[in-house]
Amino acid sequence: MQLLQILLSGIAQGCIYGLIALGFVLIYKATETVNFAQGELMMLGAFIGLLAFAGWGWPLAAAVLLAVVVMALAGVAVERAVLRPILGQPAFAIVMVTIGLGFVARGAVTMVPNVGTETFALEVPYRFSTVNAGGVVIGVAQIVVIAVTALLCAVLYALFRYTRIGVAMQASSQNQLAAYYMGIPVKRLNGIVWGLSAAVAAVAGLLLAPITFVHVNMGFIGLKAFPAAVVGGFGSLPGAIVGGLVIGLAESLAGFYLPEGFKDIAPYVVVLVMLWLKPNGLFGETARKKV
């Protein structure tokens, strides 16, 4: 019974990692850029939701919608302003730009008076309520996390599978140049992917907010989502969620069975083992360059 409890909290935590990793993977798949500012996008999303919900007293649904829409627009704007000019430059340069964006986002929020250095709680109605199912106590917040993750996965799956724009994104991610020749507006797609990814990040931030707190450094959880993305295989959407679950479970199991301190490094140990055994991850594609 206790094991079940640990597994459940691991899965809920893993869903958060998975959602952030999903953001990485979306951008990586479409543009081959790794966005180191994903955690910061999540933080911004959580702050916007908090502002609307607690500050302006909006209903929760409206606040969530606002956060998602604003972040999606922000994602598009960032792509247009900063990433498009250096399209085609080495991946290293682009990664550095996203790190710079993360610094700016974190620093800028810190500078907001009375907000930046404080820690807030998002007082959603379900925050402390629990469900007792046959001896296993589950927080409603955790159930919400799991449910929303599942829903979001289904939506993204449908988007990529059935819509024109999704198919175009798939094409662009497989071969950008060929997609361009086929008349797919690759640049605009990249913008949309950034918007989508930022929206997913905002959802992750809003889901995480009731479980932990909203503060400037909550974006550092993104560093734990990297292992999730790698374990799943960096280019795979289902891989991101599975990787997130693996990392979340490993973390909560290590936290319970192993001495103190192992909980924090468990994701990294898992990722090192994974890179050693299967460098392309669980669902990653293996491809060799032919010369």
Added chain:
Amino acid sequence: MRFIFKTHYDQDLVLFKHAGARWSYGALALILLLAPWLLSEYLLSQLAFICIYGIIGLGLMLLSGYTGQVSLGHAAFLAVGAYTHALLVGAGWPFVLSLAVAGTLSAAAGVIVGLPALRVKGIYLAIATMAFGFIVEEILARWESVTGGNSGKQVGPPEFFGYKLVSTAEFYYLCLVIAVLATLGVLNLLRSPTGRAWVAIRDSEVSAQSMGISLARYKTIAFAVSAFLAGIAGALYAHKLRFLSPDQFTIIQSIELLLMIVIGGLGSVHGAFFGAAFLISLPQAIVWLRDYLPDSVANATGLQPTVFGLILIVFILYEPFGIYGRWFKLRTYFQLFPFYRRGLFRRQRAFQKSERLK
């Protein structure tokens, strides 16, 4: 204008490309030697810091700038060097021996971290090194009997045969000597077949391999040398701060080191020192800037990372070769005077090349 007519292949390998370089580097050496008389105590101690960060930058430049392997765990090598040196010096070992052991141990760690580099590349490698960095950070915090844990560890001044280097000037000279030796060593390595092999690996692994370069061997060497330099710098860092704690060696430190070489100019030895100078002088510049800003902005704690991030973005967008790139253009302007034209260094428009199939 200056023309260099090469009449012998050895001229490709000489340290000073022309007589003017001898003079300018000689002048630089003279200024650095006279610095204790020219600068205030505080500036001198900052200069020592620049030397230390320059050594780390050199190592990271070898790895990321010349071999093309990204490391997000360099603070861990710094930590290995710093703690090893602190422990050994604390146990009464002579300085030079302890420094060598610190460097070697760090290099050994580098070889271990380099192992995944033989199989993975790009972002996967960055994450593997990041994972290593986190694990080392946790070990530092938990292994209290050796590292002192989160309460930290005191380090004394460097000591040579009973003589303690306590003054700022003495310590500055120590850092300067080691930095110069490291620079010469790195320059020599880069002129040797090893350095050429690194550059070949950076530019294309497939073609390097087809030319008979053993990827495993040269990547491992790159990691080892890079970590060695970081270890040496770590030892100096320990003496400089006199106090070590795990929160000096976090992922943020690793990222800042990487930003340092990017801003300095990737793929140039100058860049390592330009970047170090930038990293050290930025907080000073911000303190100075505070007087001119409105209070609400000036006193905010987030000002420094914001400025840092903005500068980084601006550099990558407009000057991808960093401060060195600016310097190079300025120099070219004067060398070609009056024939320099604006489009000389214009970046080519490129479409994205897939790195997944590299």
